Amino acid sequence: MAKLAIAENTTAGPILLDALSALSDRAHDVITRLRATVFAPGEEKLVDLRFTITKAAEMVGRTSEAIRQAEADGRLPAPRLGPSGRREGYSLTEINHMRDVFGTRPSRGPNDPPLILAVQNFKGGVGKSTLTCHIAQFLALKGYRVAVIDCDSQASSTTIFGLNPDIEVDDEQTLLPFFRHAGPPDLKYAVRSTAWTGIDLIPANLGLYQAEYEAAARLRGNPQSLDRLRLGVESMADAYDVVLLDPPPALGMLSLAVIRAANALLIPTPPSTVDFASTAHFLRMIVETLEIMEGHLGARGFHFLRVVATKVDEGKSAHTQIRDMMHAVFGADMLSASLLDSAEIDNANVQLRTVYELTGLATKTYERCRNNLDRLNGEIELLIRKAWPSHRSELRRLGLG
Numbered sequence: 266m267a268k269l270a271i272a273e274n275t276t277a278g279p280i281l282l283d284a285l286s287a288l289s290d291r292a293h294d295v296i297t298r299l300r301a302t303v304f305a306p307g308e309e310k311l312v313d314l315r316f317t318i319t320k321a322a323e324m325v326g327r328t329s330e331a332i333r334q335a336e337a338d339g340r341l342p343a344p345r346l347g348p349s350g351r352r353e354g355y356s357l358t359e360i361n362h363m364r365d366v367f368g369t370r371p372s373r374g375p376n377d378p379p380l381i382l383a384v385q386n387f388k389g390g391v392g393k394s395t396l397t398c399h400i401a402q403f404l405a406l407k408g409y410r411v412a413v414i415d416c417d418s419q420a421s422s423t424t425i426f427g428l429n430p431d432i433e434v435d436d437e438q439t440l441l442p443f444f445r446h447a448g449p450p451d452l453k454y455a456v457r458s459t460a461w462t463g464i465d466l467i468p469a470n471l472g473l474y475q476a477e478y479e480a481a482a483r484l485r486g487n488p489q490s491l492d493r494l495r496l497g498v499e500s501m502a503d504a505y506d507v508v509l510l511d512p513p514p515a516l517g518m519l520s521l522a523v524i525r526a527a528n529a530l531l532i533p534t535p536p537s538t539v540d541f542a543s544t545a546h547f548l549r550m551i552v553e554t555l556e557i558m559e560g561h562l563g564a565r566g567f568h569f570l571r572v573v574a575t576k577v578d579e580g581k582s583a584h585t586q587i588r589d590m591m592h593a594v595f596g597a598d599m600l601s602a603s604l605l606d607s608a609e610i611d612n613a614n615v616q617l618r619t620v621y622e623l624t625g626l627a628t629k630t631y632e633r634c635r636n637n638l639d640r641l642n643g644e645i646e647l648l649i650r651k652a653w654p655s656h657r658s659e660l661r662r663l664g665l666g
């Protein structure tokens with residue numbers, strides 16, 4: 266029996282292929298059942314965040330009174346009332362409409378460049394996808410238009426946004442055909458909306474692994490092909506304020522293409538000596554790689570490049586020591602906030618959700634985690650806005666420029 270072949274394989278004999286296949290089937294069954302439980306009664310992930318008028322006022326940047334007044338004089342639609350006659354709570358779409366009416370939506374100006382941010386480190390498991398999805402959702406809550414491009418065949422961001430990459434994503438709907446076929450570098454075919462207002466996604470699935478070979482084959486004798494992803498991202502970026510790239514954890518063709526496509530870089534690094542060493546290697550690699558690419562394809566700078574400490578457990582002296590050392594080494598090139606290791610991120614993960622999707626929680630752990638994410642993402646938002654010339658006078662006025 267296939268099931269027993271692995272369990273009883275105490276000798277060094279061969280593990281049968283059908284045993285591995287049964288293991289894989291069982292793992293996929295668990296995922297399907299987990300999705301059915303957490304997305305019940307439907308089969309799709311729904312994100313239905315509701316905000317009170319006080320929260321809406323804070324998000325819109327006007328007082329509750331100003332919102333009530335606009336509802337009364339018809340500039341805003343009348344609020345939806347529940348059976349008790351109280352406001353039902355505003356959706357993010359309604360809050361964005363309020364921002365448009367009051368002129369407080371913080372989008373980039375028509376001459377500001379779309380920010381194309383890669384969250385990259387060749388090391389695996391450092392928090393790239395977790396950070397990417399939480400940045401995307403923080404920015405969407407602020408009213409920015411965001412796209413996430415999942416460039417990793419492990420499809421973590423795709424999964425976090427609620428898709429089952431094995432079933433709901435076809436190879437043709439990922440970046441794969443873009444790397445496989447010649448033709449105009451246009452990525453619009455792969456963009457789809459998500460359960461999140463303001464966030465679109467180019468999903469990934471396991472088949473995207475093939476793109477490594479396709480891109481490597483294309484590169485031979487044709488260094489310009491490394492710029493194909495950059496041109497593809499530029500073909501769609503105009504519709505967004507920020508495009509986030511979630512690359513695979515390896516130095517391969519896709520990772521190089523991502524470095525070339527990005528105009529800003531975040532380098533997540535957990536506070537361990539091994540991870541720090543990986544980041545030091547990563548920095549050396551990108552210097553060498555960018556030099557070579559520059560020779561073939563021309564210079565391309567970053568609006569910003571920052572190291573960010575991730576998965577930091579402040580209860581561990583080793584973590585805080587290494588983080589302090591990182592601050593001493595990287596100085597202003599490191600974000601002052603760190604992504605703290607948090608049970609809340611794990612709890613959200615178990616439910617195939619992010620911290621920004623958990624609602625109705627007022628526990629201390631939740632508040633701490635949410636405040637930590639907001640502070641970190643606030644720093645990133647400021648760096649993004651500094652890249653936009655039309656925001657500079659406002660930032661100076663606020664003392665942030």
Ligand SMILES: Nc1ncnc2c1ncn2[C@@H]1O[C@H](COP(=O)(O)OP(=O)(O)OP(=O)(O)O)[C@@H](O)[C@H]1O
Nearest residue numbers: 389390391392393394395514576605606607610614
């Ligand atoms: N701050 C955190 N607190 C607790 N768990 C975290 C935190 N950040 C990430 N994790 C967990 O660590 C694991 C790896 O995170 P993630 O997938 O974001 O890393 P990654 O760098 O994208 O990995 P890969 O290199 O495989 O793409 C996930 O299970 C994630 O839930």
Ligand SMILES: [Mg+2]
Nearest residue numbers: 393394417421
């Ligand atoms: Mg990842």
